[in-house]
Every structure is written in structure tokens, then in C-alpha cells.
Amino acid sequence: MYLYTPGEIDRERAHHQAVIQGADDINVKRIGNLGELAFEQFCREYLPVEMWTWKNEKAIRRCNSESFSSYDFEVFDYTVDVKTSRDVSAFQPEKLLDNDPDDDILVMVWHRDNEDALILLGWERTETLKSKVHTQEAYSGEEPEKLAHLATRPMNELHDLGPNTAHLNQKPENPFQPGDRVIKATDEDSSVGVVVEVLPPEENATLYGQELEGEAVRVAFPSTLDEGPGDWRTIHPAKLASYCVDQEIHLYDYKHTNLEYADQPFTVGDYVIKPDYDNPDLAIITAVDSGEISVVFEHLLNKDYIQPQRLEDICENNNLSQYSFPAEDMAFEPQY
Template sequence: MYLYTPDEIDRERAHHQAVIQGAGDLDVKRIGNLGELAFEQFCREYLPVEMWEWENEEAVRRCNPESFSGHDFEVFGYEIDVKTSRDVSAFRPANLLENDPDDDIIVMVWHRDNEDALILLGWERTETLESKVKTQEAYSGEEPEKLAHLAARPMNELHDIGPNTAHLNQKPENPFSSGDRVAKNGDGDGSVAVVVEVLPPEKNTTAYGQEMDGEAVNVAFPNMLDDGPGNWREIHPAKLASYCDDQNIKLYTYKHTNLEYPENPFTPGDYVIKPDYEDPDLAVVLEVTGDSDEDREISIAFCKHLEEEWGEQPYVLPADLRSRCDEAGIKSYSYDYDELSFEHQF
């Protein structure tokens, strides 16, 4: 058995994809998505990457509707469906067959009540399930009330149905995650970008028509995100890929080793606080100036002052914030970038 612990990005994507899918039962669809994420991580760890395919990978990553494929994965040419349940009785042979008789293999994933951990219990061929059900009906009669048969072959036996190949860890190596601020390596004057999605290693073979030796990261630049219809800073980073896809916001692909975390990650429109204050007020960045030793780099205005002037929850395009504040006589304050920290509003 294998334990999978979803992170915050996984949880948000699993839920939002269920919303976009229009699922009748969001809880069931969300946990089903998490089960697929769990099996995808197992495949990446133990199976040759060129011999399996996740049908819903892009739909979940970008929170788009699925194409209603009859199965979730194809592994070694077998069609595999992932069944996720809190109720282990769902993994009895007859129950599995009743719900999904058409796929070659069924993978069983159990989850905790609060969905903070999922366990890959095992897998079974559908034809084996059919045989077990027939045998039980013909010879076994009713099972003892306190002892029910559950179908499951150990997960590590799944690779035995494929060719004898080396099993390599194919998990992404890059350190970045959606929402991270990045800049091009060694470019002191380079623009700060936002990580929108981290591509799986097998998806990054080319960028701009060129073969890429390494893993790719898709980024967007804040000024382009600002041109979208909403305040993207109030969107959870897990949903940025969905937002950019929906709004046709251009993404740029970089090899992850060509990116680094910038010293000064702030851009106009960012929500910040001064963390050394005991009860810091929320502020918004108005302007980011050059790195002159004599000037503080970041100009901010406090949100409470904006609300006093423009009403509650005002949103002004970041490019207009400086001029709008000057016109309204709203006072601004300057700080060094290392005096401030993000106070995200998603």
C-alpha cells in the first residue's frame, strides 16, 4: 500500500475542477480527482513514464472539464479506472463490477474523512473480479457477516504486467510551485514573473520549437495578468492555470534551471504588510522603483485609506494606482523591499 498526501495546490485544483465539471456531487468528484492524483504520483514513482498516460492530466491541472473518457489511465496498454472511497465495502468484487464493468483494471484508493491522506490499497483485473463473483455465488454462499472479501493485488505488482524495464523516479525536480515569483537567472534587471503551472517532465520536450533539456515552467507576467477581467491576486495559485487558459493570457515557457527566486519579488498591485509591526495594516504596492542605494524601492498605500476614499474593497488597475492615489491625495509610504512581506488575499 502507498500513502499519498495532497498539498494545498492539489486540493484546490481537485475541488475547482469538480466545480467547472458541473458535478452533481462536488464531494464525490473532488475525492475522485484526488484519487487520480494519487495514482499519477504512484505511476511517476514506479512505472516507465513512456508506458502510462493520464487521460485527465490537463483537465485537472488547468481545471477544465474532462473529455468524458471511459477510463482514467492507460498503463501498458490496459485501460485503468481509479475508484476512491471512504467506505471500503465499495471495494468488494461485486460492488466494483456493478459500478465499472468495462475497464481492464480497477485501482482502489481509500481516503480519510478530512481528505488529508489517501492510501492506494491495491488493484485488480476486471476479469478476475468477474471470476471471484461467480465463484462466490456458486460455492461460497453468503459471506460471514463480520468478514467480507475485498479485492486487491499489491500495488507494486502492477509493473509485472508490463515489460521488464528499469523503474526510475520520474517526479519533477524543479523547486517551483504555482504562484511563486521568479526571474531569469543572472538578469538583475529582468522582470518578475508568476509561476502559473509546473509541467510534468514528459510534457517539456520542446519550447519555442526547440528541444528542452530539463523541466519546463510556464509563467505569466503581472502586467499581462492585470489586463484580465478580475483581480488575479485574489485567485488561489492553484487556479491560475485555469484563469489564464480561460482568458487567453499568454504564458511563457522556461527551463526551470534558468529561473530563480528574485530578491525583490514585488510588483504594483501586490498586497503586503510590514511584518515587524505587532498588528500590521494591509497595504497595496503602488510602485516599484530602481535599486538605488539612496531610495527605498517600494511605495505603498494602506488599504484602509483607499477604502476611506473609494469605498469598501476598491479595485484599481495596478498601472493606475499611483496616479489615482496622487489625484485623491492619498498618502503613500516608502520601504525597502526586505521590510515587507506578501499578505495574500486568496
């Protein structure tokens, strides 16, 4: 068995994709998405990447509705459906077949009540489940009242279905995730960018008409994001890729090795606080200059959202006080 602990980005994407999908039961769809994410991590750890495909990968990454498919994965040319449940009785052979008799393999994932961890219990061939159900009906009679049969094979036996290949850990080497502030590593005067999307290692991006070798990271620049229809800083980083695609905001592809975390990550329009204050007021950055930032306190502004490039002028025209601080003394205060 394997334990999968979803991060904040995964949880937010799993939920929002369920909302966008228009699922009748958002909770069930979200939990199903988390089960797929768990199995995807297993595949990446233990199976050759060219021998499995996740049907829902792009839809979850961009929080879009998934295109209809009767199964979740293809593994070694087998169709695989992931079944996720808090109630382990759902993994009894007869119940599994009632819900999904058509796919080649079913993977069983159990989740905790608060969805902070999921366990990959095992897998089984559908044909084997049919045989077990038939055997139970023909020869076994009723099962013991307190002991129900669960059909599972160990997860690590799944690779035995494929060719004899060496174990390959194909987890991404890329250290970034959506929302990170980055700069181009080789540029001394590089603008700060925002990581919007991280492509899986096997999906090669195209840059200037040529395939980009290595893991790709998609970045948007705050000045471009600020020209969008609303305040992108109030959008959870997990949803930024969906927002940028919907609003046709230009994204730039980089090899992850060509980026590094920004030492000075702040840009005009960011929400910040001075964390060493006992009860810090929310402030918005109006200017950034050589390690110093100027801010206006958010409660002084009357409008719900003002485009960042107008903030400094509005403060001066309306005699709103601005305050300067060393950037190192301030911290982001996310508004999503």
C-alpha cells in the first residue's frame, strides 16, 4: 500500500475542477480527482512514463472540464479506472463490478474523512473480479457476518503487467509550483515573473518553433496580468493557468533550470503586511525601488480594485499617505 498526501495546489485543483465540471456531487468528484492524483504519483514513481497515460491530467492542471472518457488511465494498453471511497465496503468484488464492469483494471484508493491523506490499497483485473463473484455465488454461500472479502492485489505488482524494465523514478525535478515568484537565472536585470503552470516532464513545450528539452515552466509577468479584467492576486495560484487561458493572457515558457527564485519578489499591486506588528494592517505596494517598497494601507482606498499602475497617482491626487519600508521587513498577505 502507498500513502499519498495531497498538497494545497492539488486539493484546490481537484475541488475547482469538480466545480467547473458541474458535478452533481462536488464532494464525490473532488475525492475522485484526488484518487486520480494519487495513482498518477504512483505511476510516475514505478512505471515507465511512455507506457501510461492519464486522461484527466490537462483538465485538472488547468481546472477545466474533463473530456468524456469511460476510464481514467491507460497503463500498458490496459484501461484503468480509479475507485476512491471512504467506505472500504465499496471495494467488495460485487460492488466494484456493479459500478464498473467494463474496464480492464480497477485501482482502489481509500481516503480519510478530511481528505488530508489517501491510501492506494491495491488493484484487480475486472475478469478476476467476475470470477470471484461467480465463485462466491456458486460455492461459498453467504460470507461471514463480520468478515467481508475485499479484492486487491499489491500495488507494486502492477508493473509485472508490462515489459521487464528497470525501475525509473520519473518524478519532476522542477522545484517550482504555481504562485512562485521567479526571475531568469542568467539575466542580471530580469523582471519578476509569476509561475502559472508547471508541465509534467514528459510533455515537451515548444519555444520559437523548436521543442524545449527539459521540464517546462510557464510564467506570466505581473504587468501583463494587471491588464486583465480583475485582480489576479485574489485568485488561488492553482487556478492561475485556467484564468490566463480564459483571458488569453500571454504565457512564456522556460526550462526550469533557467529560472531561480526571486530575491526581491514584490511588485506593484501586491498585498503585504509588516509581520512584526501585533495587528498589522493590510497594505498594497505602490512602488518598488532598490530594496525599498512604498505602500498605501488598503482601508484608505475607496474602490474595490484599482489597477496597480494607477495606485501611486491616486494616492498623490487624493493626499493618501504612503509609507516606505525595507522589502525584507514585509511579507505577502494572500487575498485568495
